[in-house]
Amino acid sequence: MDKESNNNDYFKRLSNKLEHQYCINFNDTGYTESEWLDRFGDMPIDHAISAYAQKYDLTPLENFKY
16 A cells, blocks of 8 residues: 555544544644644554644543533
8 A cells, every 4th residue: 555545544534533533524623634644643543633632622522511
């Protein structure tokens, strides 16, 4: 698998996990793919999402109270 294909898969998984956990997708983050990779690319995807969520004080859907 080439790097572009790996990145496409990574960002699809990232967007799916963000939607599941925070009801946002990758486009909602405001980052470009290269900006995201520069800031969070050295972390496993779950840690990157946690770091992003902490930085922007996001509340996971599971903790959301109606």
